[in-house]
Amino acid sequence: MTDSPRQITLHEWDRRYDELRAGGLCEPAYGGPLRRHVDQGGDLRLAHLRLDDSPAALRLWNFLLTEDERLAQARAAGQRLVGTMKDLGTVPVMAYSLSNLVAFYPDGAWWIPCLMQGSDRLLQQADALGIDDSFCPVRAMLGAIVDKAHFPIPGLFTCSVGATCDDLSAIAQRLEGLGHGVFWWEIPHRRRPEPGEPSVVLPGGFAAPAAQVAMVKSELQRVRQALEDYAGEHLSDERLSQGIRRANQVRDCLGRLRRTVFTAPRCPLPALEMLIAEMLAIHFCSDQRESLAVLEALEAEAARRVQAGLGLLDGEAVRVFWVNPVADLRVMNLLEDAGGRVCGTDYLFCHALDPIPEDLPPMEALARMALADPMVGSPVDRAERICAEAQQWGAEAVVISRIPGASHCALEGAVIGEVVRRRWNVPVLELEVPPITDAMQPTLRTRLEALVETVTQGRTSIRSRRR
Amino acid sequence: MICAGIDAGSRSIKVVLWDADRLSIVASAAVDQGVEQEALSLRLLQSLLQSQGLTQADLGAVVATGYGRKLISVADATITEISCQAWGVRQRAPGTRSIVDIGGQDSKVLRINGDGVVEDFVMNDRCAAGSGRFLEVLATRLGVRLDALGDLAGRSRLPALISSMCVVFAETEIIGLLAAGTAPADIVAGVQASIATRVAAMAGRHLPRPITFTGGVAMVPGMEGALAAALGNPVSVAPDPQLTGALGAAILAGRRLQGLRTPAP
Numbered sequence: 001m002t003d004s005p006r007q008i009t010l011h012e013w014d015r016r017y018d019e020l021r022a023g024g025l026c027e028p029a030y031g032g033p034l035r036r037h038v039d040q041g042g043d044l045r046l047a048h049l050r051l052d053d054s055p056a057a058l059r060l061w062n063f064l065l066t067e068d069e070r071l072a073q074a075r076a077a078g079q080r081l082v083g084t085m086k087d088l089g090t091v092p093v094m095a096y097s098l099s100n101l102v103a104f105y106p107d108g109a110w111w112i113p114c115l116m117q118g119s120d121r122l123l124q125q126a127d128a129l130g131i132d133d134s135f136c137p138v139r140a141m142l143g144a145i146v147d148k149a150h151f152p153i154p155g156l157f158t159c160s161v162g163a164t165c166d167d168l169s170a171i172a173q174r175l176e177g178l179g180h181g182v183f184w185w186e187i188p189h190r191r192r193p194e195p196g197e198p199s200v201v202l203p204g205g206f207a208a209p210a211a212q213v214a215m216v217k218s219e220l221q222r223v224r225q226a227l228e229d230y231a232g233e234h235l236s237d238e239r240l241s242q243g244i245r246r247a248n249q250v251r252d253c254l255g256r257l258r259r260t261v262f263t264a265p266r267c268p269l270p271a272l273e274m275l276i277a278e279m280l281a282i283h284f285c286s287d288q289r290e291s292l293a294v295l296e297a298l299e300a301e302a303a304r305r306v307q308a309g310l311g312l313l314d315g316e317a318v319r320v321f322w323v324n325p326v327a328d329l330r331v332m333n334l335l336e337d338a339g340g341r342v343c344g345t346d347y348l349f350c351h352a353l354d355p356i357p358e359d360l361p362p363m364e365a366l367a368r369m370a371l372a373d374p375m376v377g378s379p380v381d382r383a384e385r386i387c388a389e390a391q392q393w394g395a396e397a398v399v400i401s402r403i404p405g406a407s408h409c410a411l412e413g414a415v416i417g418e419v420v421r422r423r424w425n426v427p428v429l430e431l432e433v434p435p436i437t438d439a440m441q442p443t444l445r446t447r448l449e450a451l452v453e454t455v456t457q458g459r460t461s462i463r464s465r466r467r
Numbered sequence: 468m469i470c471a472g473i474d475a476g477s478r479s480i481k482v483v484l485w486d487a488d489r490l491s492i493v494a495s496a497a498v499d500q501g502v503e504q505e506a507l508s509l510r511l512l513q514s515l516l517q518s519q520g521l522t523q524a525d526l527g528a529v530v531a532t533g534y535g536r537k538l539i540s541v542a543d544a545t546i547t548e549i550s551c552q553a554w555g556v557r558q559r560a561p562g563t564r565s566i567v568d569i570g571g572q573d574s575k576v577l578r579i580n581g582d583g584v585v586e587d588f589v590m591n592d593r594c595a596a597g598s599g600r601f602l603e604v605l606a607t608r609l610g611v612r613l614d615a616l617g618d619l620a621g622r623s624r625l626p627a628l629i630s631s632m633c634v635v636f637a638e639t640e641i642i643g644l645l646a647a648g649t650a651p652a653d654i655v656a657g658v659q660a661s662i663a664t665r666v667a668a669m670a671g672r673h674l675p676r677p678i679t680f681t682g683g684v685a686m687v688p689g690m691e692g693a694l695a696a697a698l699g700n701p702v703s704v705a706p707d708p709q710l711t712g713a714l715g716a717a718i719l720a721g722r723r724l725q726g727l728r729t730p731a732p
Contacts, residue, residue, distance in 0.1 A: 418671070427587045442534060443573075447590055450549035454585045457550065 005305055005312050007050035007270055007333070010034060016053055025055055028290070030066040034058065037065045044117040048438075050333050052273045052312070056294075056301040063285055063294045064276055065115075067104065068151045070286045074102040080230060081154035085141075085182075086168045089282040089352030090370040091158050094224055096288045097243025098231040104151065105283035107168065110138040112150060113435040114328050122147070123435070131174055136167040136406035137327050137435050142175060156230045157182045158223055163189035163376040166407040183226045185219040187370060188212055190377035202372040203354040205388075206381055217367035224363070240362040248355045250292050254281050255353065257299040262343045262393045266311025268302040271342040272332040275325060278345060282352045312336070318455040319343035321395035323386060323416060327403055328437040331444060335399070338448035339456075344393035346386050350374055379412040383419035391424065396455045399448075402432040427454045468527035469493060469519075470724060472551065472716025473508050473542065475535030476500060478571025478599060478683060481713040482511050484519065487527060487721030490558075494519050495710050500571075504535040512541070530720040532712055534572070546719055549577060549588050554718045555711030556679050557583040560703065564675035567666060567694060567702065568712075569684035571599040574662075576670040589669050598662070599684045601637065605658050608641050609651050617688025620655040627657030637661065659689050663697035676700055681708040 008016060017033045034051070037043040043065060051057060075081055083106040084091040095103035112120050122143030123133070129146070131139040144150040159172040159182050176182045190208050193199035198210040228235050257277060261269050269277075277298055284291040305311065313336060321344035326332060335342065351372040357365040374382040390398060398420050400413045417428045429451045437444055468488060474481040479500050484493040496515050501507050508531075516522055523541070531542035532551040539545070548568075552575070556563050566577040575590040591598060606613045627649050629637050637658070644654050662684070678700055684690055685708035695702040705711050 421587065425586075430589070442537070446534070446547050446549075450547040450588060450590075453547055453550045454588065457584050458586070 005268070005310055006053045007312060007336070008053045009050060010038065010047045013051060013053070013058075017058070020055055020058070027062075028059065028293075030062050030070065031059065032062060034061055037061075041065060042119055043115040044119065045115045045329060048117075048330055049272065050270075052270050054301045056297040057269075057273050059297055060273055060276055060294050063287075063290065067108075067286050071102065071104060071152050074286065075152050080156070081152060082227065082230065083154040083157040084283075085157060085159040085172055086164050087158070087160045087187075087370060088349040088373060088375075090220070090366055091223055091227075092283055092288075093243055093247045093356065093366060094220075094227055094235065094240065096246065096284065097240045098227060098233050098235055100233065101227060101231050102286055103283070104154070104286045106141045106145065106151065106154075106157070107138050108279070108283060109141040109144040109150060110136070110327065110435075111140075111329070112144060113137060113140050114330075118436060120144075120149075126171075129174055129178070131171055134405055135170065136165070136403050138165075138168055138406075139171050140435075142171050145175060145180060146178065153180070156226065158185065158226070159183070160185055160187045160370075162186040164373075165375060167405065183223065185223050186215075187219070187373070187376050188215060190371050190373075190381075192378075200368060202368045203357065204351055204372045204385065206372055206377060206385075208368075208371050213364070213367050213371060216371050217363050220363060220366055220370065237362055241358070244356045244358060244362055244365060246288060248358065250284065250288065250295065251281055251353055251355050253292060253295045253299060254278065255355075257295060257302060258345075258353075260299065260302045260306060264302070264306045264311065266306075266309070266315050267313045267317060267336075267341040268305035268311055269298065270312055270332070271322070271335055272329055273298070274342060274345070275329070275332055275347070278347055278353070279325075282349050313339075313341050316456075317341040318452045319394055319396045320451070321345070321386065321390035321393065321398045322347075323398060323400040323413075324348060324403060326401050326433045327435040328433055330441075331401070331431075331433050331437060334441065334444055335448055338445060339452040340397075340448060344390050344395045346374065346382070346389070348375055350385065350389075375408060379408075379415040380419060382412065383416040384423075386416060387420055387423045390420070390426075395426070396459075397427045397429065397451050399451065400428065400430045402430060404432055404434050427451055427458075468721070468724060469521060469525055470527050470717050470720035471512060471529045472713040472718070472720055473512060473529065473531045473533075473536075473539055474548065474551065474710075474713035474716060475504055475508055475531060475533040475539055476548075476570055476683075476712070477534045477573070479709070480504070480508050480511055480533075480535075481710050482508070482515050483710055483713040483717040484515055484521075485714065485717035485721055487718075487724060492714065492717075495707065495713065497709060500535070505538045505540060508535075508539050509541060528720040528724040530716040530723065532716040543720070544723060546716060548712045549575065549585060549590075551712045551715030551719065552681060553577055553579055553583065553585045553715065555713070555715030556681060556705055558714060558718060559705045559707070559711060560677075560679045563677055563679040565670075565678040567670065567678060567680050567698075568682040569598060569662065569666060569680075569690070570682040571603075574598050574666050574669065574682070574684075576666065576674070578675060589671070591665075591669060599682070601658060601662050602684065602687065604638055605641060605655060608638060608645075609654070611651075614687075616655050617690070619652045620659055620687075620689035622652040623650070623656035625653055626660050627653045629657045629661040656689065656693075659687070659693040660697065663690065663693035666694065667697035667699075670698065674698060674700065678702045679705050681705045681711045683709045685709070
């Protein structure tokens with residue numbers, strides 16, 4: 001194994017894979033060269049990304065890109081599939097507490113147009129169904145369900161509605177209109193408790209009225225019943241508590257990984273692989289146990305690099321807190337090209353990174369978790385959490401990446417930017433990132449480079465003032 | 468030692484020669500942008516050098532900035548137009564705390580601290596509504612030269628209201644206004660106000676003063692007033708406002724040559 005970590009091209013990975021194999025690399029059943037995802041799976045974007053060269057990263061990518069096969073195998077083995085939409089982390093915890101359910105996240109199809117560089121034509125299929133580009137690219141999910149060429153169609157879809165993303169609600173309603181039954185459950189807009197009103201502190205630090213928690217709990221109870229009916233299996237509180245503990249193992253591991261990567265003097269893992277890793281917390285990529293193993297391997301690799309004083313970028317790289325996931329994965333490479341590194345993130349699901357309380361009755365714990373979703377509350381609440389975390393990780397700038405068409409992004413970005421500037425006075429950059437940014441690379445690069453220059457010049461200015 | 472700054476913008480290429488010892492501009496020039504960006508830049512640089520009796524060998528350092536900066540192989544370094552604008556304005560309008568730059572395809576607002584260092588910036592995002600492109604579309608539609616728009620706006624009695632924030636939709640509005648008999652002067656003034664409003668919205672509240680206006684659009688008569696009205700604050704156009712990016716690049720080339728870390732005030 002080479003000691004100096006690098007980000008390499010797919011072409012370089014071909015040779016690297018052979019070297020690793022010759023060196024005795026042990027891989028799980030879904031392992032293999034990354035090239036096959038391009039040649040056989042059509043994931044053309046891989047050839048335009050720079051990827052971490054570690055066996056742990058190889059495992060992560062292979063795990064991510066074999067999810068459809070895993071789902072098909074699960075179905076063939078008699079397991080039942082549940083598509084959990086929009087809850088971003090809560091319903092899968094319940095589903096994975098039942099022995100014969102496999103939950104996955106159809107919303108994740110929003111990356112297919114990027115990975116397949118549009119050759120999938122999923123967005124065009126969504127267009128034809130009336131869900132055009134005035135909606136978020138998550139509409140690709142609709143195309144994937146209609147053309148049945150990606151993941152197997154689950155026997156049950158669940159979707160939260162209410163204070164969630166308007167786009168996703170519209171897309172899921174269109175899905176239901178096409179004959180795919182959706183089990184809807186309601187999540188209210190999280191409001192601040194009135195003075196004297198009984199309230200509850202949620203994971204992550206937000207507060208909500210106790211009545212809202214009770215309402216969400218009753219909604220989740222309906223979901224639980226639906227899952228039990230679908231699985232043909234009773235879910236006891238004890239088993240649900242065990243499921244929560246297993247989910248927390250994943251969250252704890254991810255928490256350690258984030259801490260290691262974000263606080264290291266030199267960046268030990270790239271932003272791109274960290275983005276993929278964080279996503280595992282919400283959907284487990286259809287295999288909860290394996291997702292933990294994948295994260296543990298990444299954690300070990302990051303720790304090894306930090307201990308050896310190794311990193312991918314120089315120690316002067318500008319520390320950036322990144323808000324919202326990018327539709328085009330290539331943009332995470334671009335940040336590093338521009339001289340930045342990710343130190344802190346809010347990819348819209350930070351509630352799924354917080355441990356689920358284990359000292360509460362399980363449904364109460366899950367209800368609190370669901371209500372802690374940053375997207376169901378005020379953008380000001382979200383901005384305040386971003387400020388607190390960005391300061392905790394020592395970030396020097398904030399990038400707010402907008403998702404084109406996403407209804408929440410249009411308003412949230414400005415609010416978050418204003419709160420961050422007012423509270424903390426660091427440079428804030430807003431970008432819009434569509435699924436393929438090739439034609440926009442020069443303008444995106446200019447913005448990211450300008451952000452890096454601004455921070456770097458500010459550092460020098462402070463140093464000269466101290467002199 | 469003479470240094471050069473090349474600003475390869477979307478609409479035009481600007482070159483400034485800078486005497487890094489005397490801290491003064493030696494010469495400057497601009498040409499329209501084209502497909503052969505590097506060739507155009509090199510030709511402009513060489514003709515400017517020639518006009519001063521210099522050759523490329525006399526140059527201490529070259530910094531390229533602007534949209535096409537990565538294409539300029541003669542450059543020793545590339546620096547974004549954000550940093551270069553700040554340095555150029557610092558030279559031409561010392562004490563500036565905010566810069567509004569409106570170019571051919573983009574617009575940006577920079578906040579500068581008391582040391583002259585960029586604190587924060589915003590740029591328009593995938594939309595030409597707050598840029599010179601809007602004026603180009605208007606000039607084409609009205610059948611007048613771009614540089615005649617300012618005089619035309621000066622004759623406006625009642626600026627037209629342009630409600631669209633998108634250049635494409637706004638063009639439809641312009642056609643509608645012309646069909647309704649609106650005076651071209653009022654349409655031009657309306658478009659100027661629309662650009663200024665868009666940029667002011669992007670700038671947000673509490674823009675620190677003094678505010679300096681740069682970029683090619685700053686040379687259009689009437690835009691300064693439109694921007695001041697939209698910002699609710701006085702605005703000063705920088706001397707040679709289209710050249711401040713190239714000037715900043717040349718100054719940074721000089722600092723690079725002298726081994727100075729970029730931002731030291």
